[in-house]
Amino acid sequence: MLDKIILGILTLKDEQTAYDLKKAMDRSINHFYTTSFGSIHPALVKMEKKGLVSIREEIKQGRSRKVYSIEEEGRKVFSLWLDKEMEPVKIRESSLVHIFFFGLLERESRKRIIESYLEEIEQTKKVLEALKKDYEGKDIPDRFREVAEYQMRTLDFGIDHSSFMEEWFSRFLEGEKGE
Incomplete structure (x- = not known):
């Protein structure tokens, strides 16, 4: 999936460093797909070997840096992937693994963990809402309006999703208090 994300970002804005790509991911898809800087570089190396991206080195402010561009083959691969049917995924929610084994914990520990998790969900939701507010105030060039709509x-x-999680875990916490 990381290769498709990189190709997509390079389709939107070509010629980026690995640092630029990571920054773009953090600002855009981080709320549903996270990756580390350490996984971006190996992905770029593999993609370059497959002819999906090219690399050029440049000197900027006295420092050497690698700049990545999407190749025609990369555009084809990305376009074919984007035009494929989406596959439903199984829920992968690590918090549910915790809850699966909660019967092995004392009630106070369960409540403390859920209260803490609810605070994290609330913070995540606030960040996403702030991003939305900031994004809505931007003047989007005509050629990117449809892209921005789907973003x-x-x-x-x-x-x-954050609202659902907040509601579900709040009800769960109420059940813990009522035991």
């Missing part, structure tokens, strides 16, 4: 929909998904 906003992923942000809405993140906000809705």
Whole structure:
């Protein structure tokens, strides 16, 4: 998946360093797909070997840096992937693994953990809502309006998901208090 994300970002804005790519991911898809800087570089190396991206070195402010560009083969691979049917995924929610084994904990520990998790969910939701507010105030060039519309929909998904998690875990916590 990381290769498709990189190709997509390079499609939107070509000629980026690995640092630029990581920054773009952090500002855009971080609420539903996270990756480390350490995984971006190896992905770029593999993609360069496959002819999906090219690398050129440049000197900027006295420092050497690698700049990546998408190649025609990369555009084809990305376009074919983007045009494929989406596959439903199984829920992978690590908090549910915790809850699966909660019967092995004392009630006070369970409540403390859920209260802490609810605070994290609330913070995540606030960050996403702030991103949305900031994004809505931007003047989007005409050629990117449709792209921006779908990017906003992923942000809405993140906000809705956070709201669902907040509601579900609040009810769960109420059940813990009522035991």
